[in-house]
Amino acid sequence: MPADYQRDSLVELVHEKSVEILSQVGFCVPEQEALLRLEAAGFPVDHESQMVRVTPELLETALAHLPRHVKLYDRAGETPAPFPRGAPRRTLGQADPGDGLGDAPERGSCFMGAGTPVKVFDLVTGVRRPATRQDVCNLVTLQDALPQVDIVRPTVTATDQGDCSDLVEIAELLRYTDKPVVHRTLSPERVDAAVEMLFAVAGGEDAFRAHPNFATLYCPISPGFFTSENVRCMLRWAQHGVPITLLSMAMGGASAPATLLGELVVINTDILAWMVALQILYPGAALLYGSVSSVLDMRTGLLPLGAPERGMVNAGAARMARFYGMPSMCGGLSSDAKELDAQAGFEKLITAVPLLLEGADIIYGVGATDAGSTISYVQMVLDNEFIAGARRMMQGISLHDLDEEVALIKDNTPRGNFLKAKHTRRTFREHWLPGILSRDTYETWQAKNETIYEICRRKAQDMLAHHRASRLPSGVEAELERILRRYLGPDFHFEL
Amino acid sequence: MSKEEIITRLAQSVIDGEPEDAVELAKQALDEGLDPLVCINQGLTAGINRVGELFASGEYFLPDLIIGGEAMKAALAVLEPALAGDQERQILGRVVLGTVRGDLHEIGKTLVGTMLTANGFLVTDIGIDKPAADFVSAAREANATLIGASALLTTTMPEQQKIVEELKEAGLRDQVRVMIGGAPITQGWADKIGADGYAEDAISAVALAKQLVGVPV
Known part of the structure; x- marks a missing residue:
């Protein structure tokens, strides 16, 4: 499997397989009253196995709610x-290219x-x-x-x-x-x-x-x-x-x-x-x-x-x-x-x-x-x-204007001491x-x-x-x- | 296939973790008139012992052990009914195993069952969500010397205590040892409820069971 397949399509792939399992096999609800309520709400229910299936329409409605x-x-x-x-x-079904691990949220x-x-x-x-x-x-x-x-x-x-x-x-x-x-x-x-x-x-x-x-x-x-x-x-x-x-x-x-x-x-x-x-x-x-x-x-x-x-x-x-x-x-x-x-x-x-x-x-x-x-x-x-x-x-590393730093570097090149700079005193607290x-x-x-x-x-x-x-x-x-x-x-x- | 070859391949089916092969070979062995007890002892037991060695040496892992145990169980189901009236498979002890009432967790308990079976115990697994009385009656029916009770929830731990108490009431406490396990269980809890032992995982459960029935670990 190409690496970018997983990176771009992981969510779509997993979603698709979950939908397949839920529509074909479903999930077990070992509770009679809940089963009846789900059945009344339109879920296909098998009372003997207590399995409930999810139709595409129910999924769509639920996502909208x-x-x-x-x-x-x-x-x-x-x-x-x-x-x-x-x-x-x-939007469901649309790959987001920036969805990979390592992209700073x-x-x-x-x-x-x-x-x-x-x-x-x-x-x-x-x-x-x-x-x-x-x-x-x-x-x-x-x-x-x-x-x-x-x-x-x-x-x-x-x-x-x-x-x-x-x-x-x-x-x-x-x-x-x-x-x-x-x-x-x-x-x-x-x-x-x-x-x-x-x-x-x-x-x-x-x-x-x-x-x-x-x-x-x-x-x-x-x-x-x-x-x-x-x-x-x-x-x-x-x-x-x-x-x-x-x-x-x-x-x-x-x-x-x-x-x-x-x-x-x-x-x-x-x-x-x-x-x-x-x-x-x-x-x-x-x-x-x-x-x-x-x-x-x-x-x-x-x-x-x-x-x-x-x-x-x-x-x-x-x-x-x-x-x-x-x-x-x-x-x-x-x-x-x-x-x-x-x-x-x-x-x-x-x-x-x-x-x-x-x-x-x-x-x-x-x-x-x-x-x-x-x-x-x-x-x-x-x-x-x-x-x-x-x-x-x-x-x-946050991106910001570098004018002050560049001026400071120029002034201190070579062998300068940044510990003396007011810029240091003002900014080191982010460490x-x-x-x-x-x-x-x-x-x-x-x-x-x-x-x-x-x-x-x-x-x-x-x-x-x-x-x-x-x-x-x-x-x-x-x-x-x-x-x-x-x-x-x-x-x-x-x-x- | 020679008789020796069938027995060797029976052992290998356990080592390879192939339940379907094990069943086929067991049937073939009976068709060819092999002694089922010899098939068990020299085939299946030899195979599961080898699995145990491979596990101990770090080459095999739990899935290898579990599927090896499944292969052994599957072949035993074919061979044991064919044993002659005076023949009996040598077992270390009879164990009744289950998850206590109110608790539906199964995997840990089943893992212990497979490990005990693979190590020579005859295990009666009564399943999940079982009241204390079911453990006691199953122990009586199976003539068991050990009960293993699993509880994964803090709310179901007290059910383990009930098993110890009901065994006493049934007058079976002297014959049946009780071992308990599950995520929230500790040796302190085992001591408090008067259980005979606590094991923190399936491997130590085997050692504990052997200790409780007086077999060298």
Whole structure:
């Protein structure tokens, strides 16, 4: 295959194959009520196999309904996270010659906390242990304090909160950060309670719908299947106008073909299926295109998240998202390392860079270690540093008038000293200076006697001691408490 | 084809991961009057052992192992029914394997099943979304000494505990060992619910199963 074939036609090729699969085989909806609704809306349904097919007409209608700009705002509903800044909607079927990896995108990527595993590395002892509600509050506070984190997740599951921990996590997200937040419920019955909390914080349904500060996410079991609970959750969120991320978690070589292009077809097909279903049932529903996919490690059968292929395939997903005009949420800044080491540094960056170059809207991975199975406070602080450096890299060399520089060079040739020039003093601040990584001489570094791990831990402890996001009005907090008590019992209360 | 050649090619079909060839050769072996137990031991088992060696030496990877296991299973399905009444394939143990209730994740569990089969265990895979009672009744029916229970979701982990409890209630806890696995599972959880062991991947699951049935690893 010629190299430029892939470069120019990847999105058209993948789209075409997804349409073929959806029209011939379809996707499974293991949920009777949803099946009936889809059938009534015109989808060809086979009740015995619970398979739903997508016709070209349904696809066309859905694409016409798909909203052009989906934004997530801060809690006050004032500032949107820095994605879709008026990017032109691509016309389907038309190749864009500037669509290749390596073309600097015009907009930057948001970074979002990872999650939500059940384990955390304790900040004080470093020991891996089950995560608690206190960890949720602390990790949300840390993400709120870290300037490079744009969108906040609970990042861990509060394992001390029982079955309804999802609601507690959403409440603590809303209390401990005013940045946009992303989470989900595990049961459709609890969606209504979550929505009640969101509306209470936003000041009503209309205010929320106009400027949502929350998006949810649900994963298919690839290929072609969402659980009944997840289907019911998605329909319930859509009914309330809450943005939904269709988040593929394909495993190349296990739940998808082993080739990245084949895996991308599975990712795209799973997302396209429910994009169409939700747009037909809820025209204009706000949707995000998500992929936290990777490839199976064929020695162990584990799913490595620090693999170069993770960044590659999810960058492909980001490109597909742009083709449909949907914001993308992509797994990257990931690692399989168990501690802050060389492996963590390599993997974090090699899985983030393809997404940055592709212009993924949201990069999903801050704070994650050990294949996403454990969250680390110290890694979260170091990730903030990595993101800052990576964002500097993405600025590239900006083109501007060179008159001043050329005059300066002429004046200083030969053997001049630019350190004395006012131009230097005025412009050097665009250089990135690390806050954690050491550029000291060996002797200074030795005298400081503090490892990167210790620096990150100190900074995390310092932020947790001094940072607290602006509080919700007390009436709103009381309202959240009242909602939660219905599910968690009359003794439930917030810590101060 | 000579009898020796059929047996050699049976082994090779497992090494090459060719289930269709394995089935054809197994049928041919029976047509030619070969002893099915000899075909299993000198053909299939020799083949899967070679696959295991190639995997251990880094030449083979999981897909080679899985398809080799599939070839072996396919040929066993032909040969085992033909065993004489007093013949029995030598097995390390009988395992009931499944994914717990509320959990639809299949790939990891099936991978463990193939690895156990390839290593000489007789595996009864009861599938996904199975309540504790199904594990216990399947273990009773299969006269199993091991149960393997997979849970990939934090919400379905407690179902593993129910299996241990229901085994006790059924009076089978002394005969049946329980091994658990899945992404959120830890040794701490295994200890807490009183399971006999936890394996973090399919390879260590085989080592654990051997340990639990008292076979040198």
